[in-house]
Amino acid sequence: MSVGDAYFDAVYAGSQDPWGFRTRWYEQRKRDLTLSSLPRERYARAFEPGCAIGVLTRGLAARCDEILAWEGAPEAAARARADLADLPHVEVTRARVPDAWPQGAFDLVVLSELLYYFDDRDLETLLKQTVDSLAAEGTLVAVHWRHPVEDHVRSGDDVHRWASARTDLVRTVQHEERDFLLQVYEGAGAGPPRSVAEREGLV
Template identity: 50%
Template sequence: MYTGTADPWDLAGRWYEQRKYALTLAALPRRRYRRAFEPGCSVGVLTRLLADRCDAVLATDRVPTAVAEAAARTRDLPHVEVRALTVPEEWPEGTFDLVVLSELLYYFDGAAFTEILTRTVGSLEPGGTLVTVHWNHPVSEHRLTGTQVAPLLREVPGLVAGPEFHDPDFVLTLHHRPLADGSEPPSPARAEGLV
């Protein structure tokens, strides 16, 4: 996909992507996150937007030119780190209170799909958020559509399913880890004392 082009999906140019990224950011239940992990960051467009809401962002991709482009796009943001990393074989150290799997899971099935989710759960702090977003039309190199990804996520041990947004073109899901005492993290309204 990256041969001869820096941004094969025109992530930096399309209104479709801008709108989808805005919805992704708007869906996150917390105003601020401590440390986000975004594997498959491509050229770092979503990475920049995540950086507004996070004290630290680790963005990674398996393709070196994408890593270089994402690093250049976020060069002025010292709290963003961009690394070459192939998931699930390579996984970062430490924990995160936000994991973003945006347009990534449909490349996997079977053991690799399960491994990514197992590692995600293992990296998520109590109360942490997992947001996923996936294109919902058939593509030859995709093994799943967004509609097919969503029910698989609901079965992942250690995750509690939150809201889903079914757009004609993509499916966005939210999940969280329970808090340390096993309870649910408060909803945004509850967290601000509205209920």
């Protein structure tokens, strides 16, 4: 079974910032690497499920014209909404994926530290929903902790194995270190994705 609401409600009842997104150098560095890995300078419409208190969302907001940031835990969604109130192009919604999924296409989907909470069925559903909603030349970025955590359904490596196994996604970035894996994918639909240099006309 996927990790349920009660677990995250308890986590947020115990701390304003349970993972130290605002305080840990580890988190700041990983966030900066995630943002730097995105192949395009600007995105029109992004989706970030599991946005927590909205710290990565704020970084994404500088690169996106519109962001849908969804968070399953009511307390975290309220904090994210309050913190991001100065950014009118960011819409924070309390909603749980993959049971719900937003309408329309996205040129960026951000799956950061989320998928190890999902059982096989939810993970498969979510990856399919992601692929189906990726616009042409859209970007999927996935980043996950690699060390064992008792409360997780699966490891970060397993999450990335599932994504890598999909034939409808092509991996264009792989950043691997002992603590986390960061991968960027693009849709396999229209042939091999163009590299950043190709998009910039350098090659």
